[in-house]
Amino acid sequence: MKLRSAIYLASAALVLAALTLAGALPSGAADKVDPVADAKAFRKFFTDKFPKVKLEDFVNGPYSMNEDLYRQWQDKEQFPPYEFSLEMGKEMFSKPFKNGKSYADCFPNGGIAIRQNYPYFDEKEGKVITLELALNRCREANGEEPYSYVKDEMAALTAYMAFTSRGKPMDIKIPNDPRALEAYEKGKEYFYTRRGQLNFSCATCHVQSPGERIRAEILAPALGIVNAMPIYRSEWSGMGTTSRRFTTCNSQIRAVPLSPQDDEYRNVEYYLSYVSNGLPISGPGARP
Amino acid sequence: MASTIRVRASSNGDITEVQALIQHPMDSGFVKNAKGEIIPPHFIQQLTFEHDGKNVFTADWGGGVSKDPYVKFAFKGGKKGDELKISWVDNKGATDTTTAKIQ
Numbered sequence: 001m002k003l004r005s006a007i008y009l010a011s012a013a014l015v016l017a018a019l020t021l022a023g024a025l026p027s028g029a030a031d032k033v034d035p036v037a038d039a040k041a042f043r044k045f046f047t048d049k050f051p052k053v054k055l056e057d058f059v060n061g062p063y064s065m066n067e068d069l070y071r072q073w074q075d076k077e078q079f080p081p082y083e084f085s086l087e088m089g090k091e092m093f094s095k096p097f098k099n100g101k102s103y104a105d106c107f108p109n110g111g112i113a114i115r116q117n118y119p120y121f122d123e124k125e126g127k128v129i130t131l132e133l134a135l136n137r138c139r140e141a142n143g144e145e146p147y148s149y150v151k152d153e154m155a156a157l158t159a160y161m162a163f164t165s166r167g168k169p170m171d172i173k174i175p176n177d178p179r180a181l182e183a184y185e186k187g188k189e190y191f192y193t194r195r196g197q198l199n200f201s202c203a204t205c206h207v208q209s210p211g212e213r214i215r216a217e218i219l220a221p222a223l224g225i226v227n228a229m230p231i232y233r234s235e236w237s238g239m240g241t242t243s244r245r246f247t248t249c250n251s252q253i254r255a256v257p258l259s260p261q262d263d264e265y266r267n268v269e270y271y272l273s274y275v276s277n278g279l280p281i282s283g284p285g286a287r288p
Numbered sequence: 289m290a291s292t293i294r295v296r297a298s299s300n301g302d303i304t305e306v307q308a309l310i311q312h313p314m315d316s317g318f319v320k321n322a323k324g325e326i327i328p329p330h331f332i333q334q335l336t337f338e339h340d341g342k343n344v345f346t347a348d349w350g351g352g353v354s355k356d357p358y359v360k361f362a363f364k365g366g367k368k369g370d371e372l373k374i375s376w377v378d379n380k381g382a383t384d385t386t387t388a389k390i391q
Contacts, residue, residue: 079309079358083294237355 033185035174035274042275046223050211059227059282061220065211069218073286082159082232082284085239089160092153097142103157106138115158115165115281119270120173121180128183128266131158132241149260150247155230155239155284162230162283170227170281172274187271190264191222196255202268217288224276226269228285235288242269295388297372304366304390306337306345308359308374316351331379335359338373339366366390 046058050065057064063073093111096102104110108117118131135157136146147153174180194201205214206222213219229242240248243260246268250257258264292311297304310332317329329351337345344363366372368390375385 079294079296079307081309081356081358083309084311084356234354 033181035181035184038188039275039277043223043278045207046210046221050221056280058221059224059276059279061225061228061285061287062211062218065221066218069288076286080232080284081234081286082230082239085156085230085232086159086163086284088153089156089158089163092157093160097139097144099142101142103135103138106134106141111161112164113168115162115283116168116171119266119273121175121177121183121270123175123177123180126177126179127263128187128270130242130261130266130269131161132243133261133266149241150244151236151238151240155241155244158230158241159239159284162281165281166283167280169278170224170273170276172270172277174274183267184271184274186264187267187269190268191271196250196253198253200253202249220287222272222275224279224282226272227276227279228282228287230283231285231287233287239284291386292384293374293376293386295372295374295386297366297388297390299366299368299370299390301367303362303364304339305362306360306372308337310335310357310359310376312356312376312378314351314353314355314357318351329379332357332376333379335376336374337361338375339363339370 043055047053047055050058053064060070060073063070093103104112108114115131118134119128121127122129132149132154135154136149139146147157174184191202194204202222205219206225210219210221226242229245230239231245232239236244241260243265246265247257247260294309295306296308297306299305312332313330314332315327315330317326319327321327331351331353332349335345335347335349336343344366345359345361347359349357370390372388372390373385374388375383377383
C-alpha cells in the first residue's frame with residue numbers, strides 16, 4: 001500500500017513537470033521565426049521523399065508524381081486547354097482603360113516577367129499584396145470595376161502575366177519588418193492548422209500525402225504548387241486562380257471558405273510562395 | 289474575334305495526324321445556373337474535316353461532349369502543304385470554318 005501511493009505521488013509529480021515544460025515551450029518557440037531554415041527544411045522534405053523527381057519538376061504538380069499521368073500531360077501540352085484564356089489575357093492586358101492608361105502602367109517592367117515577385121509585403125500598408133489584388137487595385141485606381149477573383153477575366157490576366165514569366169525562379173522577399181515576419185508566420189500557421197468537418201489541414205494532403213490518390217485525383221506536392229497558377233482544371237472545365245484553389249480546397253474539406261483575398265489567404269500565399277523560392281514559374285498550368 | 293478552331297496537322301508522308309481544339313460552351317441543356325434556371329442546350333452537332341474536297345472525318349456530336357472539345361485522329365494520304373478545311377455547325381445554327389496547312 002505504501003509502495004503504491006509512492007508510485008502515484010511520483011507519477012503525479014512527473015505529469016506536473018511535463019505540464020510546466022509544455023507550457024514553457026510554445027512561447028520559447030514563437031520567438032524564433034526563421035524563414036530561411038523553414039524553406040530549406042521544406043524543400044529537403046520533398047526532395048528526400050521523392051528522390052527521383054527533379055527539383056524544377058515539382059512545379060508540375062501531380063504530373064511529377066506519376067509517370068503515366070506525365071505522359072498524358074505532355075501530349076496535352078501540345079494543345080494546352082488554357083490557350084484560349086491565355087490569348088484573352090494577352091488581349092485584355094494590352095487594351096487601354098477608358099482613361100487611356102493600361103495595366104502596364106501599374107506594374108514594374110510594364111507587367112512583363114514579374115510574376116515571380118508576387119506576392120510581396122507592402123511596408124506602407126503592412127500587408128501582403130498578391131498579384132490578383134494588385135490587378136484589381138490597378139483597375140479601381142483607373143476607374144474600372146474590379147473583377148471576380150476566382151476565374152474568367154482574372155484568370156486570363158494572371159495567365160498572361162505568368163506566361164511572360166515562365167522559367168523565372170520564384171523570388172519572394174521578406175523585408176526587415178516584424179509585420180512581414182508575422183504575416184509569414186500566420187500563413188504558416190494557417191497552412192498547418194486542421195479545419196473543417198474532415199479535420200484536414202493544407203499539409204494533410206499536400207505535405208503528408210502528395211502522389212497519393214484522393215479518389216481519382218493524384219495529390220500535388222505543396223512545394224511549387226503556387227508556381228503553376230492560374231490553372232485550367234478539367235474538373236472545373238475552366239480556369240481558376242490561386243483564390244479559387246484556396247476557397248475550393250477549403251470547401252472540399254467541408255470548412256467554410258474565407259472570402260477570396262482575405263488577409264489569411266494572402267498570408268498563406270506569401271508563406272507558400274516563399275518556401276517555393278527558386279523553383280521556376282510554370283503557369284498557366286493544366287490539371288485533371 | 290479570333291477563330292474558335294485551333295488545328296495542327298502533320299504528315300509523315302503516309303499518314304496525316306490531325307489535332308484540333310474548338311472553343312464552344314457545349315451546354316447540354318440539363319444544367320442549371322446559379323439562379324436555378326436551366327441553361328438552354330447549345331452544342332456542336334456536326335464537325336467535319338475536309339481534305340482535297342473529300343470528308344476525312346465527320347463527328348456527330350450532342351450535349352454529352354465536354355466544353356472546349358479536343359479531337360485527335362489520323363487519316364491515310366495528305367501531303368505537306370495540303371490544305372485541310374475544318375468546320376462545325378451547332379444546334380442554334382451558328383457555324384465556324386477555318387483552314388490549316390498540313391506540316
